[in-house]
Amino acid sequence: MGAAAYSIQGLRIAPVCDTADMVLVIPSTGNTLQVCRHQYPTFEEFLDRLEELEVDTLVCGALSRDLQYRFAAHEITAIPFICGKVSCVIEAYQAGVNLHECFAMPGCRCMNGRTRRTRRQRHARI
Amino acid sequence: MEAIGASCSEVFKSSMCGAGCPLLETLQTGKPIIGKSGYIINQEGDKIPISISTAVLKNEFGEIIGGAETFRDLSEIWSLKQALDKRSHVGNLTSKSSLMQKIFEVIPAVAQSPSTVLILGDTGTGKELIARTIHEQSGAKGRFVAVNCSALPDTLLESELFGYKAGAFTGAVKDKPGRFDLAEGGTLLLDEIGDISPALQVRLLRVLQERTYEPLGSTTTKRAHLRIITATNKDLGELCRKGLFREDLYYRINVVNIQLPPLRSRKEDIPLLVEQFIQRFNVLQNKQIDRCSPETISLLMAYDWPGNIRELENVIERSFILCTGQEIEIHHLPQEILRVRQVPVSADIHSAHDLLDAQAIMGALERNNYNRLAAAKELGIHKATLFRKINKLGLQIPKSRS
Numbered sequence: 001m002g003a004a005a006y007s008i009q010g011l012r013i014a015p016v017c018d019t020a021d022m023v024l025v026i027p028s029t030g031n032t033l034q035v036c037r038h039q040y041p042t043f044e045e046f047l048d049r050l051e052e053l054e055v056d057t058l059v060c061g062a063l064s065r066d067l068q069y070r071f072a073a074h075e076i077t078a079i080p081f082i083c084g085k086v087s088c089v090i091e092a093y094q095a096g097v098n099l100h101e102c103f104a105m106p107g108c109r110c111m112n113g114r115t116r117r118t119r120r121q122r123h124a125r126i
Numbered sequence: 127m128e129a130i131g132a133s134c135s136e137v138f139k140s141s142m143c144g145a146g147c148p149l150l151e152t153l154q155t156g157k158p159i160i161g162k163s164g165y166i167i168n169q170e171g172d173k174i175p176i177s178i179s180t181a182v183l184k185n186e187f188g189e190i191i192g193g194a195e196t197f198r199d200l201s202e203i204w205s206l207k208q209a210l211d212k213r214s215h216v217g218n219l220t221s222k223s224s225l226m227q228k229i230f231e232v233i234p235a236v237a238q239s240p241s242t243v244l245i246l247g248d249t250g251t252g253k254e255l256i257a258r259t260i261h262e263q264s265g266a267k268g269r270f271v272a273v274n275c276s277a278l279p280d281t282l283l284e285s286e287l288f289g290y291k292a293g294a295f296t297g298a299v300k301d302k303p304g305r306f307d308l309a310e311g312g313t314l315l316l317d318e319i320g321d322i323s324p325a326l327q328v329r330l331l332r333v334l335q336e337r338t339y340e341p342l343g344s345t346t347t348k349r350a351h352l353r354i355i356t357a358t359n360k361d362l363g364e365l366c367r368k369g370l371f372r373e374d375l376y377y378r379i380n381v382v383n384i385q386l387p388p389l390r391s392r393k394e395d396i397p398l399l400v401e402q403f404i405q406r407f408n409v410l411q412n413k414q415i416d417r418c419s420p421e422t423i424s425l426l427m428a429y430d431w432p433g434n435i436r437e438l439e440n441v442i443e444r445s446f447i448l449c450t451g452q453e454i455e456i457h458h459l460p461q462e463i464l465r466v467r468q469v470p471v472s473a474d475i476h477s478a479h480d481l482l483d484a485q486a487i488m489g490a491l492e493r494n495n496y497n498r499l500a501a502a503k504e505l506g507i508h509k510a511t512l513f514r515k516i517n518k519l520g521l522q523i524p525k526s527r528s
Contacts, residue, residue, distance in 0.1 A: 015135035062139035065171030073269040106128040
């Protein structure tokens with residue numbers, strides 16, 4: 001299992017991942033670390049850094065489709081439209097709770113645990 | 127119901143939520159904000175362009191009791207604006223030059239086709255950026271991978287491109303995917319293609335023809351589902367004539383050909399590029415530089431830029447290190463650019479034009495041994511006009527050597 005990353009703003013999940021600056025990376029083993037997106041000249045280099053840290057899941061707030069595809073191209077599955085305190089979200093995710101049942105952003109509950117899946121993910125499930 | 131009690135940023139999902147919250151600013155300053163642009167992300171992941179206006183709510187005693195925020199959907203205006211901008215923008219590329227606009231016109235069509243593309247242009251003209259834009263416009267779900275073919279020796283390049291199996295050679299302790307593997311479903315840019323060896327040219331030709339390859343030490347063939355873009359600053363036709371580049375490979379990679387103009391042929395883009403670099407370095411170096419002074423822009427416009435956009439970027443980066451104020455001044459520029467300063471520069475909008483005039487006149491005079499009549503003929507102007515310009519620009523001309 002790879003590392004999980006959380007797009008954060010202060011102590012909460014950042015409401016908009018596209019503009020968020022900070023990502024908290026929690027590896028399966030080892031220390032938690034923060035990656036600042038704007039330290040990297042391009043978004044591609046930021047993605048390379050996440051890949052280096054073996055991130056395979058990103059828990060975040062609102063996420064545009066373009067960006068989700070770019071994460072998917074780096075084998076990072078996004079769990080978008082999540083809100084709440086970072087500590088609670090991490091605890092729930094690590095306990096295997098469906099985040100969309102407890103931490104969905106207002107107006108996004110009807111997704112009922114479904115995230116927008118990319119073609120790659122759909123194929124992977126088949 | 128879901129919105130009640132929730133944080134407004136989590137309800138609106140706007141690009142301005144967080145550090146740039148307009149409502150917070152209004153509540154802090156007491157001043158309304160009108161028409162601040164941004165976007166919100168809907169549940170489908172679409173970006174909806176909006177403008178936000180804010181105002182404070184006051185009670186009967188004039189005390190601030192809250193704030194109001196109104197959103198305006200700009201989708202329609204945005205689509206009209208995009209239609210207009212399409213002529214000067216493609217992806218992250220921006221240019222006002224007619225030469226570049228011709229390229230912008232073909233990029234969307236090229237991106238949608240699976241054909242191999244050959245990008246030609248001097249060093250530093252942005253070949254990789256064009257390749258990346260084609261990849262982004264293509265909607266390919268795989269990633270963009272760039273390889274500089276001249277940066278690696280032949281044997282290493284082969285294993286880098288095609289990957290290898292464990293035990294293929296000493297030190298190959300485990301399988302390593304190649305760049306073809308990494309770019310699966312996406313785009314592979316082979317930069318400096320003119321520098322690869324004849325042996326690798328043969329292997330590459332086979333991949334392009336058969337769309338299959340074998341990693342080193344592997345007995346199984348892999349299919350390559352990706353687009354290949356090649357780039358070079360060399361004249362491949364000339365290399366073919368000299369027998370240094372295989373003609374069949376040249377024809378195979380030269381399906382669609384994009385020729386990038388050097389920066390000296392698109393000087394009208396310099397202010398635009400400078401602005402982009404300033405924004406970029408402000409973020410990277412945590413500075414607050416607003417712009418270049420008009421005199422600095424004039425000098426940048428007068429310079430010939432043999433290193434093209436890369437050189438311009440380096441000059442701006444250097445200026446950022448030296449600049450402690452909010453404006454990049456002439457003294458922040460390197461010597462080679464200051465050398466073009468042949469006339470006193472004034473801070474008006476005509477200074478760039480004057481510098482270009484002075485440079486053209488000095489060049490023509492030097493080529494014609496300072497014979498003013500011959501220089502005027504070369505410039506296509508009357509000798510009286512030349513004299514008038516020399517006086518106006520205050521150029522110091524030695525006497526004719528002939």
